[in-house]
Amino acid sequence: MSRRRKSYLKYLDNEAISRITSEPLLTPFPMEGSVSGHHRSPHKGSSVEFAEYREYVAGEDPRRMDWRVYARSDRYYLKEFEAETNLRCYLTLDCSGSMGFGATESKLEYAKRLAATFAYLIIGQGDAAGLLAIRDKKSFELPAKRNPAQVQEILETMGPLKAKGSPSLVDGLHDLAERVRPRGMTVVISDFLDEPKDLIDAIHHLRDRRHDIVLFHLIDPQEEDFPFERPTRFVDLEGAGSLITEPAVIREQYLESMKIHLESLTQGCLASEADHRIIRTDVPVAEVLDKFLGERSSGKAA
Template sequence: HGFSAEFAQHREYASGDDLRYVDWKVYAKSDRYYLKQYEAETNFTCYLLLDCSESMRYRSEGTALSKWEYARLVAAALAYVVIKQQDAAGLCTVNDRVVDFLRPASQPTHLKQIYYTLEHTEAAGESGLGKVFHELAERINRRSLIIIISDLFDDLDAVMLGLKHFRHRKHDVSLLQVIDPAEQDFPFQEPVLFRGLENLPEQMAEPRSLKKAYQAEFEKFLKAAQRGCRDLNMDYGLVRTDQSLDMALSTFLSHRQSRVGF
C-alpha cells in the first residue's frame, strides 16, 4: 500500500487473509491478529438515513408496526447485509436536525452500535428533511451509497432540492418511502377526529365525503416523489407497513443488484 491509500480501520484476521497486513503492534498488545484495512479496500460506504420525525410514529388500527418500527427493522437488515459483505455502514437519524450520526465502519462491533442506536431512538419532533439533506451533503465527504427511509411527509420541493445536493456531490442515492396502509386506502367510515402530528391541529371530518379527493391527492403525492427521484437518476421504492419485511427487502435489493451490483 505504501502511501497510496489511507488507513481506515482494523478488522479481525480471517483464514486466507494476507499476513503482510497484520498489525503486529496490536498483536503484541492483545495477542490477537488484526489486519490494517485501507480506504481503497472498502468497496463502498453506505449511509442509512432514517426520518425519525413524529409522523413516522403513526400506526393504524390492525397494523402490527408503526412506520418508525418498520423503518428501523429495514435499516437493521440493510446494515447487516452491508457489513456482512465487509463494506462499511453508517447511520443517521433525522427530523428537522441530525439526531444521531454514526460514521461508517465494517466491523461486527459497529453493527451492534447501529442496532443499539436504532433501538434507543424514538420518532419525535417536526420534519425538515430538505434543510438536513443540504447539511449532510456537505458533511459526507467520501462518495457513498445513501439509503433514505422516510414517509416524506414534508415539503416535497425542499426534499427534492436536498436530494439534488446529494447527487451533485456524486453520491448514489436510494429512497425507500414507507407508508401506513390507512394512509393510502383511507378505510375510515364513521365521522372521525383526525389528530394532527407534528403540531398540526385536530380536525373532525366525515371520511366518506373526503375519500375520493383524499386518495387522488395522496396518489399525486406518491407519483411526485417517484418522478422526482427518477429525474435525479435515483432508485425509488414504495413499501407499506402491512407488507412483509422480506418482500420489501428482496424487492429493494434485487432492484439495486440489477442496476448497480448491490
C-alpha cells in the same frame, strides 16, 4: 449481553438475513472507499480488471508504462486497471412525529427493522455502514465503519429513538450532503411527508455529491386505503392540530392528493437518478430487501 441489548436484536430480520446473504449489494455508481472492495472506484488502480490504454504524460510513473506496446508502436502508453473499493452506506432514518403512525406497527419501528437488516447486510459484505437519525432538527450520527461491531452500535443508537417533533428531513439531507464528501450510498427511510419540491431539491443536492441515493418511502396501509367511514377527528402527530371531517366526503380528494404527492416524488427521483421505492409497512422486510437487491443485481434499479 444485557437484556436491553438483547431487545434491540429484534430489529434484525432473520428471514431477510437467511434469504439474501448470498446476494451482494452493488451500486451502479463509482464509490470512494478507503480500502479495496467490490465496488467500482472513480480512480484507476492496480487490480486485475483492465480499464484502458492512455498516452504517457511526462512526469508520470514510468513503471506503469506498457513496454510491449512501445515495442510495437514506438509510442509510450500507460496500461490502466480498474480500482475496486469498498462502499460507505449512510442509513438515514427519519424520526419525525409522523413516523410514529401505524395501525399495527409504527412506520419508525418498521424503518428500524429495515435499517438494521440493511446495515447487517452491508457490513456483512465488507462495506461500511453509518447511521444518521434525523429528529426535530437534531441529528444522531454514527460514522460509517466496516467493523462488525458497527451493527451493534447502530442497533444501540437507533433502538431507543422515538418518533417525535416536526419534519426536518430536508434540512438533515442537505446537511448530510455538505458533510459527507466521499461518494457513498445514502439510504433514506422516511414517510416523505415534506413538501415534494424541497425533498427533490435535497435529493438533487446529494446527487450533486455523486451519492447513490435509495429512498424507502414508507406508507401505512391505512394511509393508502383510507378505510374510515364515520366522522373522525384526525390528530396530527407532528403537532399541527386536529381536523374533524367526514372521511366519506373527502376520501376521493385525499387519495388524489396522495397520488399527486407520490407521483411528484417519483418524477423528481427519476430525474436525479435516485431509487424511489414505495413500501407498504404490511409487506415483510425480507421481501422488500430481496426485491431491492435482486433489482440492483440485474441492473433494473436507478
